[in-house]
Amino acid sequence: MSGLEDLYREIILDHYRAPRNRGELPVPPAHKTEGFNPLCGDEVVLYVELDDDGAVRDIRTAGHGCSISQASTSMMSAAVKGKSRAEVDTTIRAFKALMSIHEARLVPEGSSGDSDTDEGSAAEVNLGDLEALQGVVKFPVRIKCATLAWNTLQQALAP
Amino acid sequence: MTPVPAHADLTHLKADFPILDRISHSKRLVYLDSAATAQKPTAVIEAMNRYYREYNASVHRGVYEMAEEATAAMEGARARIARFIGAAEARECIFTRNATEAVNLVAHAWGRSTLSAGDAVVLTQMEHHANIVPWHMLAAERGIEIRWIPVSSEGVLDISGLDRLLDGARLLGVTAMSNVLGTIVDVRPLADAAHAAGALVLVDGAQSVPHLPTDVQAMGADFFVFSGHKMLGPTGIGVLWARAELLEAMPPFLGGGSMITDVRLDGFTPMEIPWKFEAGTPAIAEAIGLGAAVEYLEAVGMESVRAHEVALTRYALAMLADRFGDRLEIFGPTDALARGSVLSFQLGGIHAHDISQVLDQEGVCVRAGHHCAKPLMRILGVPATARASFYVYNDEADVDALADALEAAEKFFG
Structure with a gap:
């Protein structure tokens, strides 16, 4: 099952089995944002508490879904917690670039939010554990599972 | 097409469906998604x-x-x-x-x-x-x-x-x-x-x-x-x-x-x-x-189609219960006579998409998701199920392949 191991890297299964930052935060001061994948019913709920300067002071996640969506949610929460707004924006761009290289072929232009991907700066960002998710792009129907948490985060950070 | 005997053994019909010769991920294709769409016999093509x-x-x-x-x-x-x-x-x-x-x-x-x-x-x-x-x-x-x-x-x-x-x-x-x-x-x-x-x-x-x-x-x-x-x-x-x-x-x-x-x-x-x-x-x-x-x-005769599917569903219900016990929950009537050959299930806590992904690597095609019946899924209290469905060209070997692939999924996510 070599193909499967490309998708389900050990680090992904680890985040799936032991998700980080699960739970809720009091609203306010946190904001609650929900994201849905209508195709499979996956649901991500984010509680994000921002500092005055926009830094992610704290984040918690709830919801349900497949291993890819749950692991991606967990890894996202670990990657952005305590980070400045600029660092978070760069990470989102870099992650979406990682996914959109292949997604661009599948999704009609303008519908996947690709306008905010910056391949130049994205290539310079070290995504660390998140790079384990790049195997997902070989399984096109699962890309939406991986990007759900990130789209929901963008929604949470939108002014 | 070869004539069909009165009993429900339709094994010989497989040869009428050219797609079943296909290899998927180096495995024999085991098509268990006929409730979504059925395969086509040469006569139709x-x-x-x-x-x-x-x-x-x-x-x-x-x-x-x-x-x-x-x-x-x-x-x-x-x-x-x-x-x-x-x-x-x-x-x-x-x-x-x-x-x-x-x-x-x-x-x-x-x-x-x-x-x-x-x-x-x-x-x-x-x-x-x-x-x-x-x-x-x-x-x-x-x-x-x-x-x-x-x-x-x-x-x-x-x-x-x-x-x-x-x-x-x-x-x-x-x-x-x-x-x-x-x-x-x-x-x-x-x-x-x-x-x-x-x-x-x-x-x-x-x-x-x-x-x-x-x-x-x-x-x-x-x-x-x-x-x-x-x-x-x-x-x-x-x-x-x-x-x-x-x-x-x-x-x-x-x-x-x-x-x-x-x-x-x-x-x-x-x-x-x-x-x-x-x-x-x-x-x-x-x-x-x-x-x-x-x-x-x-x-083929619709009575034979029904008899074949009742027998196969009965086999699947008993065999899956035997091999997976309480870890496998099948939704709907437990009596094969009260149901069609559609088995929606959950296996442990493994999400239907993950099950379907592992099964795909084994050449086994099942549906995963809400099956265009979201009000019912809410009543069942599940966001998604995996669903295997049988038709005239399926046999006990296909059901065995499903069970083997489900075991592989359990190992993978266990």
């Missing part, structure tokens, strides 16, 4: 190819030889399909794109000309979205009320409050077989109750027609819809059956060529049924393909 190769022409118009052949083939298919479902006359069968379009036809042509604010349509909680959303759309437009027949925890309809639900209702819409639970609905008593209350009955036969003998008159239906592609036929063709007098009283659905006897600057006169409801050049090859699919199923 060749019937469609023959039309395109030998007598491709538009129907109901040309006076040349090929056009007459095409018209005869399409109308012959209609007559065969009508006989297959127990219709009194071929003209009661309208070709649509699929069951979904057929429901939309009823909602538009009958619903919009008949229903007004305060009228009630009764549906069941286990309907496919195809028999829900058209009525929601009509409710938004006309202010009709939608009432729901509940589903019990055993996955069958709870008809204890039926008379109250039907009081003042104009239509009962009910599936003959749930695409999630496999539950077979005994339509006749429901239809009798609906008729006694003055309501018409629309039956969604998309899951039942491919798998059970069908008699639309005996079940008491007024409207009956189904899709060709789930019964060995091509995509893009489905059928609305309705009693002739209902169809004659209904206004047309889509307007255009073929559906008129006269068009003037100040109006038009519609054609007689069934063509009144078939605007534009129809899906000719697909209608012929569906006719060939019906011919194939008739040769």
